[in-house]
Amino acid sequence: MKIVNIAWRNVFRHTRRTIITAAAISVGLSSMIFMNTMMNGADKMASRNIIDFETSHMEIFAEGYYREEGVFPLDTIVENVAFVVDEVTKIAGVKEITRRVKFQASISDGIDELPVLGMGVDIENDNRIFRIRESVVAGTYLQGEGDVLIGENLASDMALDVGSYITIITKDRNGTYNAYDLTVTGIINTGHPLFDRNMAIIPITQAQDLLALGPGVTEICVLASDENRLEPLKARISQAIGNDYEVLTWKEMNAAIFEISGFKRAGQFMIALVVVIIAAVGIVNTMLMAVMERIPEIGTLKAMGFSNTGIVKMFIYEGGIIGIFGSLLGCLFGLLVSMYLVHVGLDFSSVFENMDIVYPMKFIIKGEIDYLNLLFVFLFGVFVSVVVSLWPVRRATRLEAVDALRHV
Amino acid sequence: MVEAIDLHKDYKIGKVLFPALRGIDIKIANGEFTAIAGPSGSGKTTLLNIIGCLDVPTKGKILIDGTNVNELGSKDKANLRKNKIGFVFQTFNLIPVLTAYENIEIPLILLDVEQGKRKQKIVELLEEVGLGEYIDRRPNEMSGGQQQRVAIARALVKEPSMVLADEPTANLDSTTAKEILALMQELNGKHGTTFIFSTHDQLVMDYSRRTVSLRDGKIVDDKTKPRGH
Known part of the structure; x- marks a missing residue:
């Protein structure tokens, strides 16, 4: 509690650092949310098209x-x-x-x-x-x-x-x-x-x-x-009509499409990962700078009786506070963009008009928000911020108080 | 009571062993106002750092109130500093993003003092060091002398048994230095806190009752002025 107090002050007095770091996190997270919303929307639309026009359940x-x-x-x-x-x-x-x-x-x-x-x-x-x-x-x-x-x-x-x-x-x-x-x-x-x-x-x-x-x-x-209980129904139908017939659900008939969608999700994950790594490097960088410029301060705090654990805690809290702040911002921004996707959608007509695409959906892709994913992204953002703060802080605590004080 | 017994400290600079302290024996009683004097490189800062548990001796013992500090782990040392020792630095070392009030508050937060009590103590102490109106100023909005007053208040707020001041007046002009010294003397008299300074400033030596002179890591002189001087 007491160290949180100090960390809290540090975060909000180092305004520029906080804003830059939080912005890096929020850009990374909002693009993750954006991509997820779009993929979900595309998959949902494809599924709807298959069920509503092609195969039923x-x-x-x-x-x-x-x-x-x-x-x-x-x-x-x-x-x-x-x-x-x-x-x-x-x-x-x-x-x-x-x-x-x-x-x-x-x-x-x-x-x-x-x-x-x-x-x-x-x-x-x-x-x-x-x-x-x-x-x-x-x-x-x-x-x-x-x-x-x-x-x-x-x-x-x-x-x-x-x-x-x-x-x-x-x-x-x-x-x-x-x-x-x-x-x-x-x-x-x-x-x-x-x-x-x-x-x-x-x-x-x-x-x-x-x-x-x-x-x-x-x-x-x-x-x-x-529509969520197709397998038992399929079994009942198969049993009733016997072996001369074959019953297939829409998912079985479109396995290939969902395989493609699996690939896309893997791709999406890779892109998101790269974005997050970039954001993480940003956090490490600002944290490292923060630690370096505050080495005499760390020495002073140690002289006042801060233990190493206290110093580490303080920086982790700082990383965590910035992480929560940035993740909230990222989720909010991602949610806003997602809302736009849900209500207006992205028009890919000009891109796909003359392409032979196998993905059965409209050219205006409307998003679908996954709130569980939103929560996951938020926690992920905070987690990454805390974890990447650890490394710079380790450097700070390795210094003896007397060396930290001498460091100018 | 601080006692140093045959204190040695060697620094390794590259491959060369540089002895900073070469056998220091000293006793400083509670409530003393002691200057450790000497030219730069004589080992006074090293001695203060070792007394303050910021540094460890290569050889020898340091006893604070009878406890052999060498035997303490880093956590216990941190605790000792938290409870018993206040520091004042040559470069003031206030936390730049915090106000005067908040800087002084840190030691009390560390000691889990509750908020109302913290406020009362800090306001009182700020008045005492003559900075009652500077409560919400940040370090960069204060002069060097004012910053050092805040630093002294920060060292004293937890009522430590001793305050270690490493060249506290070196970055101040002589008028301000006198004021700071007078303040510390006053606080020493009032609170009975042990003050140990390092200095090469004649002024500081004039103010102190006892002056321990160091040269090349050894005590060459230890003078105590008679009372009433």
Whole structure:
């Protein structure tokens, strides 16, 4: 308590040193918080996009389909749809269920032809799980057969508008080419690059016709009532429908994306570490200067009866006080910048517009604040400040009082 | 009571051994006002530092109130300094960021004196050294003489059994030096605190009752003036 008193005075009388050191800490910490907020936001948006447009919480495939998903193996589809839907609907924890058909196709306006991902959706049920209807920015959602929804980027690439006619061409499950004429009934902007650039969405019945699937579908999408308890639900579904089917959660299907995100976090950590090391060097430097210029003072204090422990304590308290001050400032500043990220976001459109990015999210990244991380960053800042004060102080205490006094 | 027995101190400068003290035997009784005189290099500062437990002798013993200081660990020495010894330095050595009041307060904080009592003592002592109005001044807002008064107040505030003053007037003009010496003499008389100075200043020797002269690390003279001088 008594030494804290003295340390407190020292910190606030050496104004310039305190401000410079605290500023170094706060810049380091606020950039850590900023990066964390952005990464969290990006991950959350990516997850939301995957769940809201692509996969829902989990999907049921015919056994073997998913391994070949890249080539859309129409010979391994869910044939007995009624059975699966019946069984799964009965399971507790299943909130909504819908069917989808995905296929490879190309669309043509008579002049240009572009490869797309075709998707047949259940007009009735799809919107209970997915948010495609909300993403229509021009025209309307699918009304019935003959309608197609396309993404905004695809529309502009092919100069299509609501009411334009296109032909969709694909091979059915027997290998025969098949085509339908369709009217663009709506244009969507989902924020998910796959949907906005490459997707043609048609009613599921028409897709089944086009591909000669009968009642079969490529996947059945399941929305859970509790998205934090997907594994037990998955187990219950698997058990109910048996080994002919494979159930995969959205996380399993997107493992690769979260692996990338893991790399990014490692990168983020490295950058943060470098920033913190720079800040730490700053603290060591100012503390070292503080110790050197105060060696006679240390001698005087020793003469007055300060023990070495007392001197060390005093400097640790000083480092700690500056650390708390700087960390508070850093957290506050980081929080402010994070709030901006949460409410306004950073617009990366111009950077990503023409890039083939696999990360499924909008180009305006909105932040997501992790308050636990904020607390961690604060404690980390204080910890680093205290630890790096130790080294300069050791030098001070190694001097005998008599040498410290003689030091001018 | 301070007693030095066959005190030796060697400094190593490079590879050369430099003897600063070569067998000092001295007794200083409680309440004495003693000057240790001698030219620079005679070993007076070294002697004071050893008496003040800031430095250790190469050989010999130093007894403070019967305790052999050599046998104390650094923590016990720090405690001894905290409780019994006040220092006054040639360069004043006030903590620059602290006010006069706060500088004097440090020894009391170290001794866990409670705040109200601290305030009372400090204000009283500042009045006594004639700096009642300078309570909130920082060292750089005071003259050398004023700073040394604060330093004396700081040394005395904990009521030590002795005050060690290393060339206390060397950085002061002669008028101020006289004032400081008169003040210390007055405080010595009033509080009965032992004062030991080192000096090469004739003025200081004039004020002291006992003058111990050092030369080349040995006592060459030890004179006590008769009372009433």
